[in-house]
Amino acid sequence: NATANIGESIDYTITGIDPGAGIMTKTEEVIKEYGLDEYSLQTSSGATMTKALETAIENEEPIVVTGWQPHWMFTKFEIKYLEDPKGVYGESETINTMVRKGLEEEMPSAYTVLDQFNWSLEQMGEVMLDVQEGTDIEDASRAWVDENQELVSEWTEGAEPVEGKEIELLYVTWVSEVASTNVLKTVLEDMGFNVTITSLQPQFMFSGLAEGDGDGMVAAWLPVTHGQYMEQFGDQIVDLGPNLEGASTGLAVPSYMDIDSIEDLKA
Numbered sequence: 001n002a003t004a005n006i007g008e009s010i011d012y013t014i015t016g017i018d019p020g021a022g023i024m025t026k027t028e029e030v031i032k033e034y035g036l037d038e039y040s041l042q043t044s045s046g047a048t049m050t051k052a053l054e055t056a057i058e059n060e061e062p063i064v065v066t067g068w069q070p071h072w073m074f075t076k077f078e079i080k081y082l083e084d085p086k087g088v089y090g091e092s093e094t095i096n097t098m099v100r101k102g103l104e105e106e107m108p109s110a111y112t113v114l115d116q117f118n119w120s121l122e123q124m125g126e127v128m129l130d131v132q133e134g135t136d137i138e139d140a141s142r143a144w145v146d147e148n149q150e151l152v153s154e155w156t157e158g159a160e161p162v163e164g165k166e167i168e169l170l171y172v173t174w175v176s177e178v179a180s181t182n183v184l185k186t187v188l189e190d191m192g193f194n195v196t197i198t199s200l201q202p203q204f205m206f207s208g209l210a211e212g213d214g215d216g217m218v219a220a221w222l223p224v225t226h227g228q229y230m231e232q233f234g235d236q237i238v239d240l241g242p243n244l245e246g247a248s249t250g251l252a253v254p255s256y257m258d259i260d261s262i263e264d265l266k267a
């Protein structure tokens, strides 16, 4: 039957993303928990993974990838999550804002904006889609901020403008975090900040804030995806709570694949 040959048809390979991503650790856990002993998780990058997905779909071939939402892959392609009856990837997640200790006292204006930054899956999706369609991220952020001044004014309420004060935001170049970090950069620049955004490997977003190497970040996926980093660094950084709700992660496959659950990957 079709299911029995799934593993073989994809060379027992799950197409992953960058090492250090929470979804990579969780997928290694999935391989163990579900007894997918013959499988290996291939390391790549978000861009390489979505390219492999696109190519597979063009050829109607099977593929299993590490997927997440918000991401344009769920709008551009007909794909579905595989059910995760053991709950390794957890339920719906929030994306939280984190800052370094001392930011509230030293940069109250920036702290206020970071604390009040909050948007929806749909709003982040608008920026991602614009970028996916070829708009430069700087232009996409500018346009989005201009079109959403009412929401932006809720983020900046009570925050005093500054004159060229330096601030550094840490992020990872996942499309979702590229969108949020750049939108926030635009908002802070409009307030007079001189904003540096620094892209790093995931663990350094957390260790960087813990060591005071950066001022803030808006890319902590909780409780599951970045749970390991919070265990390690949580008490050395300040969690300002969710800036987005309803995020999720899991294994994703093209809709035409005749399987529904991670269990079905077993040979």
Ligand code: PBE
Pocket (backbone or CB within 6 Å): 017, 020, 021, 022, 023, 024, 067, 068, 174, 176, 202, 221, 225, 226, 249
């Ligand atoms: N992601 C996107 C990240 C968090 C944001 C799901 C690829 C991760 O797995 O760490």
